[in-house]
Amino acid sequence: MSEQMPIQLSDESIERMLRDRAGGGAPEGLTAAIVRAVGDTRQRRRSWLGMLGLREGSRYRLVLVAGLLALLLIAAAIALVGSRLQADRRVAPPPPSPSNAAVATHAPSPSPTPASSPSAEPTASPEPTTSPTGLSGTCSSTPPADTPRVTVVDLPADAYQGVSFAGCATWVTNNANGRGIHKVDLASNTVVRTVMKGPIESPIVALRSDTDELWVLDMGQRVRLERIDPATGKPDRSVDAPPGSLDGGMWILGGQAWVGPHRYSRGRNTVRVVDLETGATIATIEDVAPIDMWRDGSTVWALARKRGAPRSGTGADDLDLVRFDPRTFAVTRLPLSSVMTDQRFRAASVAGSIYLGAPGEVRQISSETGEVVRRIPVAHADLGVMLVSTESRLWALPIEGTAVSHGSDNRSRQLLEIDPATGDIMRRVPLLQRSPMDLVYGYGSLWILAPDDDYLRTFGTHLIRVELPSGG
């Protein structure tokens, strides 16, 4: 093992690279688009703090001072009550008994019960007291009786790349100022551990897997696919990642990794299928560039760019629905028209049908022809709909926005449960108005990654958990 010495950089090379990246200036039409967007946006009024001549940041200082005063008052009240109780005890001591004596001896012991905290690295993390039953099962103790239960999980930083499930825990990749994968305990809805920590120069991505396994793509000097043991947080299996795994998209479907073409490659669009038991590439499928893949029974499906479509294209008619034969990997293309290509608006399969989110509606697509067989109108979805399927239901998150395509101006008001048989909206779960980055299903819950910021200040990212009633 020989370590490489870092390459020496000159100021000129950095400047040249950045000039190359920066391009020549704003593209045509951008200024006009901004002006239109500004015309549609209402200005905020100056706050009462501003009117008083105080800075906006003073609000937080005022809250801090008020909080400290409140704490002081509470402490004073506790001290007062405590001193009265002490006085009472001195007046009337309890009769001695063996049990009281034991408590009295034990009470002053300076060994507190270990408590979990987000930054702690417990050797034995507080696991939920249930048994894992797979992704579609429930690991938490009791699902809600009839109404979905919404919980907001605080995450310790704000650069997240998706949610995975394994070992009765939810795992969230974080590549902010150093990499790591946070483990969210299902029982307490808190981050109890961070595994696979490392420098940001070697980022890591927890892959979405449809099995109860945590697979990560470790982009160190040698790019590897590693399976993480949820109990120890360490790799227990490792295979070389095939070319294209850096940015081409990777999906763990069954016991296989499906790897899309590398974004820089100018060669053919190639998907490689890797057997995760042996690390061997078992299929090389030419002329397919998927942007989303999923499995429905034994069939693997993809939303993929049409033949000849530019890899950078985001046009509405650039996608095909692609079906892979589970044995021969033969490809069947079904042309789609006018669907959103933003990857946050993924497809979903339920009860043998395929659904796609589009602005203002959910489209049911024939898995035989690719044609739209039903349109389900969805309000407040001018930017589209994020979709996810559970065992028997379709869940939709309408994205409402104004002039920009993502960010703080986008909000989602509610989560909708759709009956795939009728297309009826069966239930509406109100959510805090946040900008969702991801919607996934695992362990009987829907999980939504949502940052909370306004571009002037980032308050952090939250993971919203919606626990579904049994059969939801």
Place this chain on the structure above:
Amino acid sequence: MEPTATAVSGGVVALRLDLVDRAARGDVEAFEQLVLAGSDRTFRIARAILGNDADARDAVQEVYVSAWRELPRLRDHQRFDAWLRRITVNACRAGLRDRRRVREISLDVREIDRADPDKDLQQHFGDTEALSRAFDRLDAAKRTILVLHYLEGESVASIAASLQIAPGTVKWRLSEARAALSRALTAEGAPR
């Protein structure tokens, strides 16, 4: 000559300040002037940090929409430029965070050498390309400080004002970012 130049410069500053004042009071046309004057620069910063046109375009739109919305709350209008740069940096940071692991990157359209495609590919993956890919491995904070210093040519004091951190911290972060870029480039060149 110098007094004249100063007078002209002072006039431009006064005009700009007037535009900011008017925009803060809800004058859309004044804000349009600010957009026209600044969108190229804002786009270059966003494009350099984010690395592709589509994300940069979104980020710049968000910057100006946020700036318009929040402008009445800006107390010191002389600090508009630093404030706008801070919004730009935050929007780029959010843009990086919003990226999925499956990225859509708008590749520059370049003519391929038909006679020798390998040669063209080799050139495409040349030093600048490798350095750019290494840059993609850095987090938002490191990208930002390198862009402000090397692309925008901003002084340490100016960066400190934009990012609201101490000048000493800027120097330290700059050195860290450069070292990280060097390490990332080393990793980029490693055999896989």
